[in-house]
Amino acid sequence: MKFTIVYASATGHTEDIAERLDQLLPDSELKELSDLKSIQDIETCEALICCTPTWNTGSDVKRSGTTWDDYVEQIPTLNCSGKPVAIVGLGDSAAFSKFFCDAMEELYTAFKKAGGNLIGQVSGDDYIFDDSKSMIDGMFCGLPIDEDNESEKTQDRLEAWCQTILNETNA
Ligand SMILES: Cc1cc2nc3c(=O)[nH]c(=O)nc-3n(C[C@H](O)[C@H](O)[C@H](O)COP(=O)(O)O)c2cc1C
Known part of the structure; x- marks a missing residue:
């Protein structure tokens, strides 16, 4: 896939994290969101990984602070029926401990409404944080990465998670 x-x-x-994922996966391509001709391009992808930071601390909407905010309301109108979709979030678990990687949940929910098959949920056990909107039913709805405080853990997290999503899509 x-x-x-x-x-x-x-x-x-x-x-940087998106580039490293591209190197780790056996079959992948890398695209900056702002380079897509339209958000509808996403409908033609076989499987999707969406990578977003969180900048708009505490916000209910448009949490990313990047181009994702321009598209997040449109995503539920796409046809992503059955498409494997995984989310990666960048955040700072120390300085923004009550809002850690909050933007992941916004994309997760938007792609779920579009019919996506959301994969790649991660246990919170390896992370120290107070709260996150991206915890759903006791799991992170995607892969949180903290380059500000725990960059030494990133490579292991990326490698383990790539294996997880490959297993989930081969199942
Ligand atoms: C003003 C500001 C607000 C931030 N808000 C949050 C936040 O609410 N939650 C979080 O987890 N990280 C937050 N961060 C940390 C960034 O998401 C983190 O540094 C991330 O790696 C940035 O990714 P980028 O370099 O791709 O933009 C914030 C950082 C700054 C400077």
């Missing part, structure tokens, strides 16, 4: 990795980034962390 081919994964299309779509990212938006303000200061480069999310871009």
Whole structure:
């Protein structure tokens, strides 16, 4: 299965993580969200990984602070029926401990409404944080990455998670 990795980034962390995912997956392509001709391009992807930071602390809507905010209301109108969709969130679990990677949930919910098959949920056990809108039924709805405080954990997290989503799509 081919994964299309779509990212938006303000200061480069999310871009770097998207590139590293592209290197780890056997069959993938990398796209910056702002380079898509239209958000409808996403409908043609076989499987999707959406990478977003959180910048708009505490906000209910448009939490990313990137180009994702321009599209998040449109995503539920797409036809992503049955498409595997996985979310990666960049955040800071120390300085923004009550809002850790909040933007992941917004994309998760939008793609779920579009009919996507949301994969790649992650246990919170390996993270120290107070709260996150991205915890759903006791699991993170995607992969949180904290380059500000725990960059030494990132490679292991990425490798384990790639294996998870490959297993989930081969099942
Ligand atoms: C003003 C500001 C607000 C932020 N708000 C949050 C937040 O609410 N939740 C969070 O987890 N991280 C927050 N962060 C941390 C960023 O999401 C984090 O540094 C991320 O890696 C940035 O990704 P980017 O370089 O791709 O833009 C914030 C950072 C700044 C400077």
